[in-house]
Amino acid sequence: MSIAQTHVAVIGAGPSGLMAAEVLAQGGARVTVYDAMPSAGRKFLMAGRGGLNLTHSEALPAFLARYRAAMPQLAAAIEVFPPDRLRQWSEQLGQPTFVGSSGRVFPKAFKASPLLRAWLRRLDSMGVQLKLRQRWTGWDGQGRLLFETPDGTQTIEASATVLALGGGSWPRLGSDGGWTETLGSKGVTILPLRSANCGFTVAWSDIFRDRFEGLPLKGIALTFGAHIVRGEAVITRTGIEGGAIYALSADLRETIVDSGRATLLIALRPDLSINELVARLSMPKGKQSFSNWLRKAAHLSPVGIGLLQEAAVASGASLSSLSAERLAGLINAVPVQLNGVAAIARAISTAGGIAFDELDADFMIRRLPGVFAAGEMLDWEAPTGGYLLQASFATGAAAGRGALKYLATE
Template structure:
């Protein structure tokens, strides 16, 4: 067993942890960032695999509204480090940004790796140390941080600690949610960790599953309760996922947790009014099969027709027996019963975490003086579109500022 000291220990080398490290280093603190993985920023690299969506360009009031119930708890952090500040920060690292057609903001390089490399170089120049392959396991009886390393257990004595361990999605990248049990044992209230921006399970028929697995439903509108979104969804072997699904995932998840199931309605031709769709379906079918007729009259893709047929099987009604008006209504409100939530390990992000009531205004855990928390560990969730990273960066910066105040107020060494 080895024992060392550091002024500030940050646990978690993701966006929140590294941003806290930068704020602290700029404030003159000596910082060491610990992470269980062999390298820093692995989840950031994964987020940038299809293009790093840093933030969103919409006006700040609309932006903040995306955080729903958590908005009042995140507002101060995001006001202090808003989307434009994140874009300026990226540009200062040599990675200017651009606004895509959807309003999402990306680095011009479109990748996470150049940004991460530049960031780590700057942190190194500021004196930030990295302690990799260090898996945090809690505290010893003297309040020292305990880490499991390839060389055995280590004890670290820190004046202040920032916890930025992420949620429980993508555990192979280090975010396994094991911290929840450790903090709960200290009396910290933890809202149950749940999948966010996740897919859902559906009892597809074998025929539908085998034929359409991996096929996209494009240009559809999805409705859950009072909420509707336009976009795309992907048929999976066990259910459905995709951007439009993720936008409704919080409502659908809570419905399933409450009732064991949820009904999603899919509008396959949301751009057509029922009257126009009815008129098209009133044309003579002639000798065409039902599938060919739907393909030509309603311009439905094979997977969309398959989805209609799945719904017909569930209700026991043959599509061919429906009147044009009823068929039109079904096409733009296909009911799909979701019977479960995809595992949290496959989710893009995590809902739940440390209750905001457990934190003071400076991001410190009230029950654990000198211990601060940031990022996905906190009890918030947001849709994809740049909102996840923005809040992670902003809460990391807020925790860093909180630690500086703590050191100044109580220790007199910052």
């Protein structure tokens, strides 16, 4: 079969799908990208709202380790399309990148929209068609793709299909996880979609919640088990979220699933030793209120002091009655009881998805010859910092290469 004469359907116009489409078009296939939303790349644009973190600059062995249990399954795809190649690809689209102070990589424009616009123009010039408001619902009895469209049900015949429908987070942007039932009905093993890079619920007191909702905890260190993360977190009405929380979210989530709760330790002044804190807290209070004295002596924010008071009340103690030693210990190990995982609709990404055992080395679903899958549909998760997008781009490219290989043998 001549590849140039074959029609390949890519379902999903996010990073994985668009990258698969580009690889397929470069390989000579006739490609149509279908998406249920009115425009392409909606979640991609949301990801870049505060600055598009494309990838990370750390050495590849450390980079790959961020994927934890899924590293063996993702390594080959990322090694073929590594961070340096993603940066070159962005530059070729007129969007040069830079490395931030944290090692994260961003386009110099800092936004997703210029990159997406340039990418869509390139795909259009390659002959890739984009069909929107096309919701994929499965296959008919002849194996043709079914779509619900504004004009009713449409059937499409494709020589190969790449599925890149995302996970289950931010469903209003298109990733609603509806595909799990469609593939599950075909016997494909799907691990339940779960919140990843997410916040957690805490039973705050009404006083703390009303006063500190939306305020950040800056310059903190979070400890859970053997893991310590520096960064920031934000108090929410129902709990806590933020970059440092997301970095621990996989372990926190699994502990809560297993036992119903998890105890997170927050160091409010991680750069100060216990001895230094004790010395500061041994200074006379004078006529100052306890909170004002604590703010000045330990350089704590009001929300930090409020967090200490929450912990003291939970333990049945009065914060002002603690010795300098006990107070110093509490400041750098404030226990926060997490009692639930934030809803998947508010998570940055999801864990779970198509089990890797269901895929061959080319990302084809073994039970469905000619059907490939990529991106967050697969059972992997990674922290924020560029790792999510990198694996989405890399697996999209791998699925595109796999589809070309399949077509060449048909």
